Amino acid sequence: MGTRLVGLGKALPKLEIENDALQALVDTNDEWIFQRTGIRSRHVAVSESTLELACDAAALALGSAASASDGESAWCEEPIDPASIDLVICATLSADTLIPSAAASIKRVLGLENAVAFDLNAACSGFIYGLSVADSMLAASCALPEGAAKQTMRRALVVGVDRLSRILDWQDRSTCVLFGDGAGAAVVEWDAEAPGIIATCLKTIDDTKNTLTCASIFASNTPFDEQGKLLGDAEDPSYATLCESLEVEPELMKSTVHMAGQSVFRFASRALCSGIEAVLEQSGLTIDDIALIVPHQANERIIRYAAKRLDLDMDRFLVSLAHTGNTSAASVPIALAEAYASGKIKKGDKIIAVAFGAGLTYGALLFEA
Numbered sequence: 001m002g003t004r005l006v007g008l009g010k011a012l013p014k015l016e017i018e019n020d021a022l023q024a025l026v027d028t029n030d031e032w033i034f035q036r037t038g039i040r041s042r043h044v045a046v047s048e049s050t051l052e053l054a055c056d057a058a059a060l061a062l063g064s065a066a067s068a069s070d071g072e073s074a075w076c077e078e079p080i081d082p083a084s085i086d087l088v089i090c091a092t093l094s095a096d097t098l099i100p101s102a103a104a105s106i107k108r109v110l111g112l113e114n115a116v117a118f119d120l121n122a123a124c125s126g127f128i129y130g131l132s133v134a135d136s137m138l139a140a141s142c143a144l145p146e147g148a149a150k151q152t153m154r155r156a157l158v159v160g161v162d163r164l165s166r167i168l169d170w171q172d173r174s175t176c177v178l179f180g181d182g183a184g185a186a187v188v189e190w191d192a193e194a195p196g197i198i199a200t201c202l203k204t205i206d207d208t209k210n211t212l213t214c215a216s217i218f219a220s221n222t223p224f225d226e227q228g229k230l231l232g233d234a235e236d237p238s239y240a241t242l243c244e245s246l247e248v249e250p251e252l253m254k255s256t257v258h259m260a261g262q263s264v265f266r267f268a269s270r271a272l273c274s275g276i277e278a279v280l281e282q283s284g285l286t287i288d289d290i291a292l293i294v295p296h297q298a299n300e301r302i303i304r305y306a307a308k309r310l311d312l313d314m315d316r317f318l319v320s321l322a323h324t325g326n327t328s329a330a331s332v333p334i335a336l337a338e339a340y341a342s343g344k345i346k347k348g349d350k351i352i353a354v355a356f357g358a359g360l361t362y363g364a365l366l367f368e369a
């Protein structure tokens with residue numbers, strides 16, 4: 001018995017920006033970007049909100065919307081009754097609104113009348129964290145004795161969505177070429193017969209060198225000084241205090257993504273290996289039992305590096321970032337939706353999904369499809 005994936009969907013904004021188009025913004029070129037990352041283009045949400053992308057992906061995962069003509073955006077065992085969704089978790093760091101949460105808005109828009117909904121931020125590992133939390137909640141609920149006075153949950157919608165184009169510094173060539181916008185969603189349900197999710201590993205490592213940061217909108221604008229006196233237009237003292245308590249240099253407290261690329265690269269390639277090794281060890285399975293590894297799609301070179309360290313051929317890994325770039329929390333569910341829809345993942349296959357991101361976070365899941 002376990003939590004099993006029964007539906008997947010993805011949604012990308014209409015506008016696709018090729019590498020060459022970025023030359024108008026920063027000193028870069030297609031050759032550099034492709035060789036260093038494997039990325040050719042990314043989608044940028046101009047007219048689409050985070051909520052719209054999330055709802056499009058979720059509707060496909062629920063089987064309540066027709067898949068796009070490429071046939072690779074959705075897979076669903078059978079259409080799911082919206083009223084049967086007990087839980088919505090939305091992994092995102094770029095929701096349109098702080099309140100209501102993106103998950104609460106998804107619930108409202110899709111008419112998931114019985115669901116409890118909340119957001120979760122674990123950056124690019126968010127979908128793995130979200131699926132793991134959903135798995136724990138379904139497992140705990142399904143272990144309850146008959147008649148227990150606790151809320152029961154059988155079916156969950158987990159969405160990974162990000163629209164990082166809004167928080168990128170488009171003058172910073174070391175970050176703006178890497179990311180894209182998008183959404184991916186999965187419906188999971190408790191299955192008394194099938195193993196579903198077999199092993200999970202979540203880790204958070206202290207980012208002591210502030211290698212990946214982006215300030216929140218709370219960074220300034222408190223109307224009081226420390227004695228409670230009302231401030232005029234003077235500089236906000238809470239900003240300096242905040243930087244001090246977070247141990248972050250003020251110049252890193254910009255509300256755009258700051259990244260120390262090489263440090264993140266080293267962390268990321270180690271995290272991929274550690275996540276894969278952890279779920280294999282927990283499950284008692286070996287790499288030969290695994291049909292496909294679906295890693296976070298940040299940079300093809302990170303995946304190659306991990307493959308080399310694990311002594312695995314690259315064809316054991318799904319690489320699908322060429323036309324999406326790094327879509328943050330959406331990356332793993334987009335890749336999974338494509339792999340299920342195209343038949344790369346078949347029923348009974350054992351799969352590892354693994355991701356890493358700011359925090360620093362990483363996580364992996366081993367499941368049977």
Ligand code: COA
Binds near residue numbers: 028033037177298
């Ligand atoms: N176009 C052209 N040149 C660029 C460039 C760009 N977009 N970005 C950086 N460069 C330049 C640098 O300025 C540097 O020039 P210099 O040698 O004259 O100083 C040179 O290219 C090499 O830069 P470096 O940072 O050493 O490149 P790299 O091989 O480490 O690749 C990243 C840079 C960002 C692609 C790589 O470090 C990376 O992928 N890191 C992890 C990022 C990531 O996955 N983040 C998300 C985690 S969820």
